[in-house]
Amino acid sequence: MDTDISDLSSLTVIVSITFFTLISFVQHVIGTVTRESIFIWRSEERSGLEKLEDLFRKADQSNSAFSIIKTISLASAVINCYFIFYQPSQNQLTSYDFGRISLIAISTLIVLGVLETIAKVAGRHSGPRVAVRIYRIAIFIGTTLRPITRSQERLIEISTAEENPSDISENSNIAMQMDDEGEPLEEHEVRMIRGVFQLDKTVVREIMIPRVDMIIADISTPINDVVDIMIREGHSKIPIYRNETDQIEGIAHSMDILGQIKSAESNNNSELKEFLRPVLFIPESKTLEFLLTDFQDKRMQMAIVIDEYGGVSGLVTVEDLVEEIVGELHDEFDTRDLGIREVEKNEFYMDASIAIDDIALSIGVSFEGEGFDTIGGFVLHELGKIPSPGDNFSYNNLSIEVISTVGRRLREIKILKT
Structure with missing residues (x-):
């Protein structure tokens, strides 16, 4: 035995x-x-x-x-x-x-x-x-x-919460907080408060404008052309690079350029580099709490986001930070049109960069899963490969097709409700 x-x-x-x-x-x-x-x-x-x-x-x-x-x-x-x-x-x-x-x-x-x-x-x-x-x-x-592993993560979260009970009580007080007249907080007020408490948990990478979507200009670009870009894109500040995107030289501000252009005699001899403001470089992993502090201390409204290898991965602005707290903002240059076109009944064409939540609300469908924020990210997740025009698949009661791409990036997508 x-x-x-x-x-x-x-x-x-x-x-x-x-x-x-x-x-x-x-x-x-x-x-x-x-x-x-x-x-x-x-x-x-x-x-x-x-x-x-x-x-x-x-x-x-x-x-x-x-x-x-x-x-x-x-x-x-x-x-x-x-x-x-x-x-x-x-x-x-x-x-x-x-x-x-x-x-x-x-x-x-x-x-x-x-x-x-x-x-x-x-x-x-x-x-x-x-x-x-x-x-x-x-x-x-x-x-x-x-x-x-999910249960393990949950236990860690619970034990962490027990070590910091003040965080729970603080959030509980907010959830039950009433206004001065004893009425419950409005939904947008609750959202704003939650946004504030998420600043130390959200990193810049989650809200930045990706490198491929940045509006930038080469330092050799004529000043008048830079002004045209600002007007066309509706931006008052544009990063300026030398030779390649990873070499950001500074930030061109419309207030500086337009003030100089107004003087005709100086316009002919001015170069773009004369108007550049210093650049604030930040890592992808910086939390929004510290980003807000940087913006306040340095009195800047735009920062260039750097990845772990020193390359430019995107940019973030004060507006992006504020939107994380109060929700999406629209100014006079923005359009409320999400870019979703219903060509025929139940047949929709849309830009791949549109938030998947906006699409779900607009056309009355639902998407499940994690790891993507846009309809383009969802399509990439489902296809499991670099997309090409004509690629298609079915999802629940939807028929989804790739209409056009730019390089490896999705550009336009069609959704047909069946």
Whole structure:
């Protein structure tokens, strides 16, 4: 009987160590999928780019699942090593027995530590090339254990909330707050208060204008042409770059330029660089709370957002920040038309950059899922590849088709309600 238990424990140890090593290898392979590696694959137009991007988006989910499996494997290996090597000298544990148990546990941990190091070196050496091949395994593990990892995240949130009860009471007081006349707060008032409390949790990346949508001008652009851009686009401030977008030289302000143009004698000899104001550079990860402080301290209304490699990833303005608190604002240059055209009954054409919530309200449909804010993002999510004109798919009672693209970007989409 003891032999059977020992054999079973030996098999379990082998399986546990194997699982631990393989999962460590997979985890470190996934860790090589970074923005830089994705950029390289995109520039070289390699196949499997969509898989890399999906792995990058779901990295946190996958890592949580891998950690759970590694923890279980580690515990299983230690416990079963105990059953293999430990045989009690008496019916009661002695200090000698405790010493043997400790030695078994430490030895097992050392072996697993060495295997972890080997898996780490092998995983990092393999890189994104292997990550593409194990894509299905990684996604399957992450999806299968999602209920457990989600529960784990929830427990962490609860424990964090218990450590900071003032945050809960503060939000509860707001939710039940009445105005001076004892009436409940209006919906827009509640939204504004919630927006304020989210400033320290929301990062610039979530509200910025993406690089591809930035209105910018080269420093060699004639001043009159810059004025035309400002008038056409309805912007009073435009970033000015030299040679490429990553080299932002300054911000051109309409007030400075128009004041100089008014003087005809100086207009002919003026260059755009004479009117540039300093640039405020901020990282993608900066929270809106600190962004607001920067805008106030430096008396600026626009900032250029920089990614982790120093490249320009977008821009953010005071208006974007205020809209995060009070909701969307419209000035005299904005149009209330969302850009959704109903060509025939139940047949709609729209720009891919329109917010998916606006589309849902406008045409009376609903979209489910996470990780996208626009209809273009939803289409990319469903297609799972770089879109081309004519690509189509069905979703619930909708027929969705890609009408046009610009490079790799979606431009126009058609939705037919069936």
